Amino acid sequence: MQNAQHKLPILLYHRIVKSKADAGRQKIYVYEDQFRKQLAYLQKNKIQTITFNDLQGADPSTDFSNKIILTFDDGYEDNYSLLFPLLREFGFKAVIYLVTRLQRNEWGIREGETACPLLTRIQIKEMNDYGIEFGAHTCSHRALNHIDAEEANMEIHESKNDIEELLQQPVLSFAYPFGGINPDVKELVRKNGIPFALSTKTGPMNLFDDLMQIRRIEVRPGETLGSFANKAGGFYLTGRSIYTMLSTSNRIYY
Secondary structure: OOOOOOOOOOEEEOOOOOHHHHHHOOEEEHHHHHHHHHHHHHOOOEEOOOOOOHHHHOOOOOOOOEEEEEEEEEEHHHHHHHHHHHHHHHOOOOOEEEEEOOEHHHHHOOOOOOOOEEEHHHHHHHHHHHHHHEOOOOOOOOOOOOOHHHHHHHHHHHHHHHHHHHHOOOOOOEEEEHOOOOHHHHHHHHOOOOOOOOOOOOOOOOOHOOOOEEOOOEEEOOOOOOHHHHHHHHHHHHHOHHOOOOHOOOOOOO
């Protein structure tokens, strides 16, 4: 049986950048060397990266110790040029949420953010062939809780269809842009036949308590390795620190 206090960590990222000059205004990035150290930590501690395909049909009592889901919102091109090589190097997987009908981050540009290209169809197919899982993140990155139901349903339905037509496989998860959730929006995702839907910082600690509002843990650019270890350890949402676990576990910390 799963340790009652251990939760499956689902980490939230957006961009991978080489330097501050590439980063833009909003802190939705981590540095390439920082992310490499995070992956090295997971590897040394034998923490396995899984995707939502691995969660299909899982029982809530499943033991998720030493497992983690890495998620990346928006589908930035640097997910191909910087993230993808690192995932291949370490033999890891991730889930990327695509804004399907834009070629760059128009929603951010309108707010003064640096223009960033999004993934191309060819890049998406190559990453999918490797084992990266792709989920839907609407067609145009609109806050679904701020538009009417017909428009929200179109954003959900069409983004799902875009990915399924491209990859010829079902979309298993959806991420709400801006974390914009309300009961009506959650029901639209459910009615579109998507098994899992992810928020940002809201939702129950146990993902099986509400599969339409799965909480994630954001990783920030200033994250120390100690802070990352806490977030990746499965006890972060319960308020327990990994430091209190080291004396009773075999986990390697460095």
